[in-house]
Amino acid sequence: MPNKGDHNILIIEDNPGDLALVEEFLFEQIESPVLSHVSNFVDAKNVLTNAATAFDIILLDLSLPDKTGTPLIEEIIKVSANAAVIVLTGYSDLSFGLRSLSLGVSDYILKDELTSLSLYKSIVYSTERKRIALALETSEKRARRFAKQLNSVVEEERLRIAREIHDEFGQQLSGLKMSMASLKKNNGVSSDLQPVIEAIVTDVDNSIQTLRLIANELRPALLDKLGLFAAIEWLVSEFERKTGIQSKIYVEIDQPSIDRTTGISIFRICQEALTNIAKHAAASLVSIRLESGVEMIKVYISDNGKGIDTRTLQNSSSMGLLNMRERASLIGAELNINSVPGKGTNIELKIKTNGNEDIDSR
Structure with missing residues (x-):
């Protein structure tokens, strides 16, 4: 009994016999599939680029008149938007099948082993995997945006604290140094306190240098x-x-x-x-x-x-x-x-x- 779920499917196939078989299998398992068909890469690219309605599934023959193999897969993946791409091929090359999965293909099915049930299962599983992948991608983008905003806030806070250290504490210490130097210059303290004043000025100088280093560590001017x-x-x-x-x-x-x-x-x-x-x-x-x-x-x-x-x-x-x-x-x-x-x-x-x-x- 056909499944009631609707699927908008693009079939990219140049062999009329294979096309007829795929369409028959789809109607056996899906009650109301919406099918579109092209027989070469150029038409496929135009349809995928300009389609008013997004496709759920792309069934891709690996050998088209104007493009084949890896270049074909790469180009289709680029314009496939959110559609899951299932490769249907007559070539039983396991290593290429694995490589095509790494390129972004959802499934790789040999035409000689194709049945209506295996095709339908592939469509269901591929659609669900694509949905999960898109949800994960959205979640990762959201997390990256949050992390970027958090980093921005941290950097702004670093900048604010660095300026506070430089402008407020730095000026206060500079003022203290000037006052101590003035006190020493005008003989405002007894001779026995002169070494103490000099030590205080040295400590203030060291503190100013330390503050500058801390401010630069926070955010180099x-x-x-x-x-x-x-x-x-x-x-x-x-x-x-x-x-x-x-x-x-x-x-x-x-x-x-x-x-x-x-x-x-x-x-x-x-x-x-x-x-x-x-x-x-x-x-x-x-x-x-x-x-x-x-x-x-x-x-x-x-x-x-x-x-x-x-x-x-x-x-x-x-x-x-x-x-x-x-x-x-x-x-x-x-x-x-x-x-x-x-x-x-x-x-x-x-x-x-x-x-x-x-x-x-x-």
């Missing part, structure tokens, strides 16, 4: 004033000063066009990488190379330390690596970490530029 690359150069310089690890930076700049959020994320990834090196690598040499072109920014971070074992690399709970991966994901960047125990670690970050506000042109 260079990042907002001079841009991403200047901030990373400062970061590397500070890393070498604090750790004693020889650090080199190579910058090949071609005015990348990146928005503010992307620039901050790149900086934080570099900061996290250097923090991990200082804590765990036991390295004596670190280098950062920055490359930028019209469409891509690349950041390479390498050290000659003890490396990271495979288990740690694959451990999603490793906070430093997790933070870097999450920040890269939020800006749509590709992050690759390669390490060999005893031979150091190489981190590669690739960011596509999008023509938004240029953080290095302000």
Whole structure:
């Protein structure tokens, strides 16, 4: 007995006999299928691009007059929108079948083994898998938006606190230093208190320097004033000063066009990488190379330390690596970490530029 569910199905098939058989099978199992048919890739692309109603299922013959195999699958997937793609083929190549699934195909069925029931089951399962995949994708997008907003709030709060430290506490300490210097200069204290005054002034100077360091750790002023690359150069310089690890930076700049959020994320990834090196690598040499072109920014971070074992690399709970991966994901960047125990670690970050506000042109 035919199922009462409606399905809007596009059949892409150039063999009239196979088309007739597929249509017969569909009407056996589905009460009111809405069927459309094309016999070549060009027509299929036009229909999928301009269709007023979205298709639930695409039944795709693997060999069409104008396109076949992997290129055909890739092109159909691009224009399939939310439809599940089921490949129907006469070629019993298991390895290709598995490869086609990795390209985004929902199912791969041999025509010689096709029955009305197997076709219907494939349609039902493929439709449900696609629905779940789309729901998961929507959920992941929502989570990424939330994480991006959260990062934005955190960065704004860092900026606010850094300014508070610099403007309020910094000015107060500077005022105290001036008062103590004036007191000393005008002989407002006895000679035996002069060393005490000098010690207080020294302590105030140290406190001012500490506050500046804290403010810069929260949000380097260079990042907002001079841009991403200047901030990373400062970061590397500070890393070498604090750790004693020889650090080199190579910058090949071609005015990348990146928005503010992307620039901050790149900086934080570099900061996290250097923090991990200082804590765990036991390295004596670190280098950062920055490359930028019209469409891509690349950041390479390498050290000659003890490396990271495979288990740690694959451990999603490793906070430093997790933070870097999450920040890269939020800006749509590709992050690759390669390490060999005893031979150091190489981190590669690739960011596509999008023509938004240029953080290095302000």
